[in-house]
Structures are given as C-alpha cells and as structure tokens.
Amino acid sequence: MYSFRGRRIRKKLQKKRLTASFDTIFLAHVENLLRQAGIPAEQRNQFSAGGLGELPAMDVMPELWVEATAYTKADDILSQVIRDRDINEKPVWICPQCGESIEGQFSQCWQCGHWLEEEK
Numbered sequence: 001m002y003s004f005r006g007r008r009i010r011k012k013l014q015k016k017r018l019t020a021s022f023d024t025i026f027l028a029h030v031e032n033l034l035r036q037a038g039i040p041a042e043q044r045n046q047f048s049a050g051g052l053g054e055l056p057a058m059d060v061m062p063e064l065w066v067e068a069t070a071y072t073k074a075d076d077i078l079s080q081v082i083r084d085r086d087i088n089e090k091p092v093w094i095c096p097q098c099g100e101s102i103e104g105q106f107s108q109c110w111q112c113g114h115w116l117e118e119e120k
C-alpha cells in the first residue's frame with residue numbers, strides 16, 4: 001500500500017514531481033493554491049530556461065515538486081486548476097455567414113472574413 005506507480009517510498013519526506021510546464025505563471029498559480037491548502041511546493045529549474053538552446057527541453061522545463069505524502073491531494077488541486085483553465089478558454093464558434101467552425105482564439109472567420117461580434 002506504500003507504492004506510487006510501482007515505486008516504493010523509502011523516506012517519509014520524499015519529494016515527487018507534480019507537473020512540469022514552460023508556463024511559469026501557471027506553475028506559480030498552482031504553487032499558491034497548494035500553499036493555501038497546506039501543501040508545501042517547490043519549483044525547480046525555474047531559472048534555467050536560458051540554457052534552452054543547448055540542453056534537451058525536458059531538462060530545463062520548470063517543474064513543481066511536492067512531498068510524496070501530499071501528492072494525491074496536490075494532484076487533485078492541479079486537476080481542478082486545469083479544468084478551470086480549460087473552461088475559461090474561448091469556445092469554438094460557428095460563423096453565421098458561411099457556417100464554418102472557427103477556433104475560439106480567432107475573432108474573424110478565415111473562410112469568408114466575417115468578424116465575430118464581441119459579447120458585451
């Protein structure tokens with residue numbers, strides 16, 4: 001019962017990598033929420049992005065680590081943050097002029113040039 005994904009936890013305070021992202025604002029946001037939930041988190045690699053040209057990307061991608069004992073709870077919080085972020089993304093819209101479906105980040109139809117009216 002003490003194994004996480006096949007790995008045994010030998011030390012009580014062993015750290016576990018929660019997530020990795022080049023989006024440091026996102027990582028800082030998750031870190032804040034974890035602290036509010038009483039889970040100490042630490043960022044690693046966060047200042048090494050300057051070496052990106054020489055090192056493999058995965059080696060310099062900023063990471064968020066938590067204590068292994070808090071991993072399950074931290075992962076729940078992370079999942080919630082990702083869900084909230086996805087909900088806030090703009091939905092696909094259908095052009096009223098030609099019926100083309102346009103991704104939410106675009107405000108003009110690539111097919112016919114119709115502009116999406118801004119919601120007020």
Ligand SMILES: [Zn+2]
Pocket residue numbers: 095096097098099100109110111112113114
């Ligand atoms: Zn159109």
